[in-house]
Amino acid sequence: MILKAFEVQKVKSKYNIYLLYGENEGYKSQVLNDVFISNFKGEIVKSDENEILKNEDNFISKILNKSLFDERKIFIINKVSDKFLGIITEIIDRNLSDIIVILNCGKLEKKSKIRKLFENSKNLAITPFYEDNYQSLLSIMNEFLSAGKIIISQEAKNLIIERSAGDRRNLKNELEKIKNLSLSKNVITNENVDEITSITENYSVFDLVDNYLQKNKKKVSNILNENNYSNEDCILIIRTILSRSKRLLKLVEIFEKNDNIDHVISSFKPPIFWKEKESVKKQINGWKSKEVRELIYKTNETEVLIKKNFNNSANFISDLISNY
Numbered sequence: 001m002i003l004k005a006f007e008v009q010k011v012k013s014k015y016n017i018y019l020l021y022g023e024n025e026g027y028k029s030q031v032l033n034d035v036f037i038s039n040f041k042g043e044i045v046k047s048d049e050n051e052i053l054k055n056e057d058n059f060i061s062k063i064l065n066k067s068l069f070d071e072r073k074i075f076i077i078n079k080v081s082d083k084f085l086g087i088i089t090e091i092i093d094r095n096l097s098d099i100i101v102i103l104n105c106g107k108l109e110k111k112s113k114i115r116k117l118f119e120n121s122k123n124l125a126i127t128p129f130y131e132d133n134y135q136s137l138l139s140i141m142n143e144f145l146s147a148g149k150i151i152i153s154q155e156a157k158n159l160i161i162e163r164s165a166g167d168r169r170n171l172k173n174e175l176e177k178i179k180n181l182s183l184s185k186n187v188i189t190n191e192n193v194d195e196i197t198s199i200t201e202n203y204s205v206f207d208l209v210d211n212y213l214q215k216n217k218k219k220v221s222n223i224l225n226e227n228n229y230s231n232e233d234c235i236l237i238i239r240t241i242l243s244r245s246k247r248l249l250k251l252v253e254i255f256e257k258n259d260n261i262d263h264v265i266s267s268f269k270p271p272i273f274w275k276e277k278e279s280v281k282k283q284i285n286g287w288k289s290k291e292v293r294e295l296i297y298k299t300n301e302t303e304v305l306i307k308k309n310f311n312n313s314a315n316f317i318s319d320l321i322s323n324y
Contacts, residue, residue: 048077213244
């Protein structure tokens with residue numbers, strides 16, 4: 001049974017085996033915590049697929065063994081793929097009612113066997129988690145700011161969304177900074193927002209991407225040499241490149257039809273933050289629309305490579321950025 005994310009809470013008591021898939025890890029984490037983990041009194045067991053596949057019998061024993069102290073258990077299995085089909089089929093056949101099993105998957109193609117199994121069964125629940133877009137992130141932000149009676153400009157909101165790199169977890173971290181600042185300042189200016197969202201360990205990531213899109217090879221080389229990016233940083237880098245490349249493509253396409261670059265930038269929606277305008281102008285002048293499309297394609301390919309071989313993320317990022 002296919003369920004939307006907001007429907008999971010409503011049918012929580014109806015199903016005991018769930019499959020959550022998609023690339024929006026922030027949203028999945030939110031649903032896992034709010035719907036299943038928060039206020040749960042029993043035992044929560046977390047594992048990865050590879051760990052279970054190495055010792056299937058041990059995992060099945062854990063599923064079958066009832067604890068003397070915990071009436072119910074939640075099993076959360078991460079990084080699940082079609083390799084897990086046999087195990088989940090065995091669990092389904094045993095018709096266990098005193099456990100909850102949650103499979104957390106990344107992106108699943110329509111032809112995925114485990115996805116088809118859940119979509120076609122009335123007794124199993126499957127929920128897709130698509131990437132957040134500008135509107136969904138803006139909605140989250142507006143709700144947060146309204147609850148805290150915090151007022152910032154639309155331009156500042158756009159900057160926060162941009163620096164969140166399409167991830168609601170990053171967005172919430174930035175909003176917490178704004179909330180803390182609001183305790184000591186009655187008026188929060190664009191400059192305040194720019195400063196507080198820049199003073200972070202990830203600032204060099206945005207600096208790297210901006211200079212990369214400006215084709216400033218010397219500066220890019222210096223940033224890469226001065227920083228030792230973690231695998232998590234590499235995910236942020238790739239998503240930031242992708243997000244800003246998509247914006248750049250729209251800008252370049254408009255500029256190719258209307259060669260007034262100042263008008264292109266000033267009329268663009270959502271508005272570009274004032275401090276970024278000179279950087280964006282250099283980016284527009286440095287790319288053709290065909291080149292940006294190729295960059296987006298290569299960036300998507302690199303993201304796939306990173307997800308398949310997470311520990312080699314830094315090398316994949318280096319290859320992408322060094323070859324333009």
